[in-house]
């Protein structure tokens with residue numbers, strides 16, 4: 268096995284400085300995404316601050332054994348990278364690796380959640396690096412595999428445990444990943460509570476929730492976090508944020524030729540901030556014919572932001588607040604909210 272034992276700690280050497288040779292050539296990967304004894308179809312690099320270079324740590328067609336992986340994990344701060352040309356191969360590897368890891372019965376709920384979060388993080392962060400039909404198909408398959416895991420995890424879970432999962436998501440600061448995962452989970456929970464049981468609709472809710480804000484992938488992280496924290500935004504920031512449904516639509520549009528993204532999911536991405544009252548965006552002319560699934564995701568979206576704001580998971584309280592605000596603003600489906608309030612305890 269071709270490994271180089273001279274490990275550097277780029278966390279203490281700002282790799283984003285002007286001397287950084289990266290320039291988008293290398294993408295950081297997460298050590299915890301690597302599975303022991305699984306052959307890698309990509310080269311792994313480390314950053315050597317001493318000569319400001321990325322050097323190959325492990326060549327493709329090799330694997331890390333348990334001891335090597337453990338040693339790397341013990342050196343908490345080590346960052347690993349792949350070359351940008353290997354992103355499709357890395358995404359394929361992740362897809363097979365998360366399925367394998369999740370299917371191990373000895374994982375704790377926290378470990379499962381960590382895997383799901385890492386996978387969601389990779390999906391959202393890699394959307395702008397998709398290349399070619401093969402890349403689009405791999406990316407979509409990763410999305411579908413992750414949503415299958417989310418759905419099967421939720422359908423085996425009692426609602427009280429789902430609250431624990433959502434609390435787990437809140438244990439770190441609000442990010443697009445946490446928000447996307449909580450909207451995906453809440454969409455499925457709300458859909459089931461409203462009597463939706465067909466597999467296609469449930470997976471559309473899960474995937475639509477996961478991707479609904481994919482248009483934020485080009486927006487500054489600080490601004491997205493400001494929005495998710497319900498901080499007051501300037502009118503300039505607000506108009507910047509309001510482009511995310513159309514941007515998401517364009518991002519997904521680019522991969523549609525080869526990918527299996529359904530019309531319902533595209534509508535969720537484009538129309539989740541629209542409403543019948545006409546106060547929504549990006550069109551804002553009032554869309555009385557919003558799809559049923561889109562209306563569910565819109566409620567899940569608002570509920571997730573409420574949860575992030577108040578750092579407490581009280582779905583009944585959040586839904587009741589939405590219903591009350593409904594009288595003036597008519598942004599959400601009143602019948603749906605009333606139905607949810609009778610079912611969600």
Ligand SMILES: [Fe+2]
Nearest residue numbers: 479480539540
């Ligand atoms: Fe959104």
Ligand SMILES: [Fe+2]
Nearest residue numbers: 446479480568
């Ligand atoms: Fe959202």
